[in-house]
Amino acid sequence: MNTLPLGDLFSTFVVGSLPRPQWVRELIEERKQGLVSEEESEKLLDDVIPSAIHMQERAGLDFISDGEWRRESYVKVFTEAVDGFEADLIEGGGSQFSRLGYPAVVSSLRPHRPIAADEARFLKSHAKGNILVAVPSPYTIARRMWSPEHSAKAYGTRQEFMEATIPIVRDEIKRLVDVGVNAIQLDDPWLALLVDPEYRSREGITDVDREIEMSIRGVNGAVEGIENAFFSVHMCHAHFNRRHSTSGPYDLIMDALGEMDVHRFAMEFATPDAGGIDVLSRFPNDKVLGLGVIDHTDPAVESPEEVFARVERAMDYVPRERLSLNPDCGFSPSSANPMDLDEAYLKLKAMCQGARLLREKFG
Numbered sequence: 120m121n122t123l124p125l126g127d128l129f130s131t132f133v134v135g136s137l138p139r140p141q142w143v144r145e146l147i148e149e150r151k152q153g154l155v156s157e158e159e160s161e162k163l164l165d166d167v168i169p170s171a172i173h174m175q176e177r178a179g180l181d182f183i184s185d186g187e188w189r190r191e192s193y194v195k196v197f198t199e200a201v202d203g204f205e206a207d208l209i210e211g212g213g214s215q216f217s218r219l220g221y222p223a224v225v226s227s228l229r230p231h232r233p234i235a236a237d238e239a240r241f242l243k244s245h246a247k248g249n250i251l252v253a254v255p256s257p258y259t260i261a262r263r264m265w266s267p268e269h270s271a272k273a274y275g276t277r278q279e280f281m282e283a284t285i286p287i288v289r290d291e292i293k294r295l296v297d298v299g300v301n302a303i304q305l306d307d308p309w310l311a312l313l314v315d316p317e318y319r320s321r322e323g324i325t326d327v328d329r330e331i332e333m334s335i336r337g338v339n340g341a342v343e344g345i346e347n348a349f350f351s352v353h354m355c356h357a358h359f360n361r362r363h364s365t366s367g368p369y370d371l372i373m374d375a376l377g378e379m380d381v382h383r384f385a386m387e388f389a390t391p392d393a394g395g396i397d398v399l400s401r402f403p404n405d406k407v408l409g410l411g412v413i414d415h416t417d418p419a420v421e422s423p424e425e426v427f428a429r430v431e432r433a434m435d436y437v438p439r440e441r442l443s444l445n446p447d448c449g450f451s452p453s454s455a456n457p458m459d460l461d462e463a464y465l466k467l468k469a470m471c472q473g474a475r476l477l478r479e480k481f482g
Contacts, residue, residue, distance in 0.1 A: 127181065127478065127482075128439055128440070128442075128477070128478055128481065128482050129430065129439070129442060129443065129444055129474040129477045129478055129481075129482075130181045130182065130443045130444070130474075131179065131180050131181045131182070131443070131444045131445070131467075131470055131471050131474050132180070132181065132182040132251060132302070132351075132385065132409060132443055132444065132445040133175060133180060133182065133183060133184050133251060133445065133446065133449070133467070134253075134304075134353055134355075134385055134445055134446055134447075134448050134449040135184050135187050135193065135251070135253040135304065135306070135353070135449040135452075136184070136186060136187040136190075136193060136449030136450055136451045136452050137171055137174075137175075137184075137186035137187070137188070137449075137450050137451060137460065137463055138450050138451045138456070138458035138459055138460040138462075138463050139186070139188050139451060139454055139460075140167075140460065143164070143167060143188055143454070144454050144455065146160060146163060146164070147160075147190075147191050147454045148454070148455075151191060161189075164188060164189050165241065167188065168185050168186065168188050168189070168241065168242075168245075169245050171185060171186035171188055172185060172186075172242065172245050172246050174460075174464055175467065176246070176247060176248070177464075177468075178464055178467040178468040178470075178471055179467075179468065179471030179472070179474075179475075180467060180471060181248065181249055182248075182249045182250065182251045182301065182302050183242075183246055183248070183249070183250060183251065184242070184250070184251050184252065184253070185238055185241065185242040187253070187449065187451075187452075189238050190454065191453065191454050192452060192453040192454065193253065193255060193306050193449065193452040193453070194221075194255040194259060194260060194263050194264075194306070195221070195222065195453075196234055196235065196254070196255065197234060197254075197255050197260050197264075197284070197287075197288075198222045198264065199234075200230060200231065200232050200233060200234040200291075201228050201229065201230050201231070201234075201287060202226075202228070202229040202230075202231055203224050203225065203226045203227055203228040203229055203273065204222035204223065204224055204225065204264065205222060205223055205225045205269070206220065206222050207220030207221070207222070208220065208221070208222060208223035208225075208266070208269050209221040209222070209223050209263070209264070209266055209269070221263055221264065222264055223264055223265065223266050223269035223270050224264050224265055224269075224270045224273055224274060224280055225269055225270060225272075225273055226273050227273060227283075228283050228284065228287060230287050230290070233291060233294055234254055234287075234288075234291045235252050235253075235254050235291060235294075235295065236291065236294035236295060236297075236298055238252070239252045239294075239295055239298045239300050240298050243298060243299055243300070249301040249302065250300055250301055250302070251300070251301065251302040251303075251304055251351075252295055252300045252302075252303060252304070253303075253304040253305070253306050253353065253449075254288060254291055254292065254295075254303070254304070254305060254306070255288075255305070255306050255307075256288070256305040256306060256307035256309075256310075256334070256337050256338055256341065256352070257281045257282075257284040257285045257288055257336075257337030257338075257340065257341055258281060258307055258309055258310060258330075258333050258334040258336075258337035258338070259306060259307050259308060259309040259310075259337075260281070260284050260288075261277050261278070261280050261281035261284065261333070261337070262277070262309040262322075263309070264280070265277045265280045265281075277333075278333060281333060281336075281337055282340075284337075285336075285337060285340035285341055286340075288305075288341040289340065289341050289342070289343065289344075289345070292341060292342065292345055292348070293345060295348075296345060296347065296348045300348075301349065302349045302350075302351060302383075303348055303349065303350055303351070304350075304351040304352070304353055304385070305338055305341060305342075305350065305351070305352050305353070305381070306353050307334060307337075307338065307352050307353065307354050308353070308354055308355045308356070308357050308448075309334070310331070310334040310352075310354050310372055310375070311354035311355055311356055311365075311369065311372065311386075311387070312356065312357060312364070312365045313327055313330055313331065313371060313372060314365070314367040314368065314369060314370070314371045314372060315356075315365035315366055315367045316367075317365070318364070318365045327371065331371075331372060331375050334375065335375055335378050335379055338352060338379045338380070338381060339378075339379060339380045342380055342381060343380070349382055349383070350380075350381035350382050350383070351381060351382065351383040351384065351385050351409060352376075352379060352381050352383070352384050352385070353384075353385040353386075353409070353448075354372075354384070354385075354386055354387075355386070355387045355411075355447060355448040356387060356390070356392050356393065357452075358415070358416055358448060358452075358456075359453070359456055360456065360457055361416040361417075361418070361458075362416065363390065363392045363416065365392075366392035366393075366394070367392075367393075367394055368393065368394025368395060368398050369386070369393070369394065369398045370398055370401075373398055373401040373402065374401070376402070376403050376406060377403035377405075377406070381406075382406065382407055383406060383407035383408070383409050383443065384402075384406060384407075384408060384409060385409030385411070385445050386408070386409060386410070386411055387411040387447035387448060388410055388411040388412070388429070388433070388447070389411045389412055389413055389414040389421075389429065389446075389447050390411070390414045390416060390417075390447055393411070393447070396432055396433055396436065397436075399433060399436035399437055400436050402436060402437055406441065407441045407442070407443055408433070408437045408441060408442055408443065409443050409444070409445045410429070410430060410433050410437075410442055410443065410444055410445070411445060411446060411447035411448075412426045412429045412430060412444050412445070412446075412470055412473065413426070413445075413446035413447060413466045413467070413469070413470050414446075414447055415446050415447055415448055415449075415450050415458070415463075415466070416447075418459075418462060420462065420465045420466055420469060421466060421469050421470070421473075422469060422473075423469050423472035423473040423475075423476055424473070424476070425469075425473070426444070426469060426470050426472070426473025426474070426476075427473045427476045427477055430442060430444065430473070430477055431477075439477075439481050444470055444473070444474055445470075446466065446467070446470070450463045
């Protein structure tokens with residue numbers, strides 16, 4: 120595949136979402152309930168999203184997002200653009216910490232508008248530099264939005280449903296390429312959740328190899344035939360209100376990374392729940408690592424020196440030319456996640472200052 124350069128050593132990325140101000144969180148909920156029209160909501164968000172963009176630029180990031188402030192969640196964004204779902208049928212989406220209801224697929228999928236291209240166009244028109252836009256991976260959509268109770272009449276198996284999502288995600292990626300998005304990210308946290316035996320038991324997963332193969336198939340199908348794009352996959356242990364829903368090292372899924380036709384993997388490593396960095400000895404030697412150096416679940420703001428030290432330890436396994444920096448996850452993958460925006464700014468700023476220290480020593 121066509122590998123595009125990152126530019127500076129130790130390039131800094133967001134994962135996607137930023138904490139939303141309380142009034143934005145309320146606006147999204149009122150939009151969902153039909154109390155505010157889509158048109159009115161978009162006008163208000165058009166006014167406020169530039170502040171999220173400028174905040175990231177002030178922090179010093181090389182690749183920025185729009186904070187995903189238009190979205191109710193990183194994965195529900197798919198259901199807002201595609202018909203075939205009924206809201207609030209799957210309780211919590213498999214997380215014991217979030218009581219949010221998730222949609223279930225109940226009929227054949229029918230796209231009716233772009234998933235992220237419009238927000239990407241707005242972001243590009245307001246950002247000064249590189250932009251990153253995330254879309255959910257087919258596998259994560261399938262894990263979140265299919266249930267035997269509600270979905271089997273529409274799609275007999277979860278894999279059948281996932282296959283139906285692949286061309287929709289691929290078409291959206293093509294739109295993002297046409298917009299000129301510099302980095303396109305597929306969010307696939309449900310791949311990382313597989314490492315936790317308690318999660319597998321809770322979800323009734325008995326053939327983990329088959330699940331891993333589905334994730335690989337979903338990613339590769341989504342990017343198939345698309346050139347001149349820089350692709351990342353993000354994986355994490357999922358979180359709500361500063362708590363992860365799973366834990367465990369990545370040993371079980373590391374071999375899968377080498378089989379995915381993407382350039383970069385953004386992975387949690389700052390949190391102890393990720394199990395340490397020794398597993399990087401098996402990181403693919405032809406991929407870029409997006410090293411998680413900021414623990415979004417910890418309210419303590421890291422120092423630039425802590426960021427420096429975390430990257431320096433990772434350099435024992437991955438050469439500096441294939442290292443980039445990011446937080447462990449998005450700060451607020453769902454709009455209801457109660458996180459602090461000023462805290463996020465200070466953490467991103469520390470990450471970028473740490474990157475400058477690294478460039479001064481190793482650049």
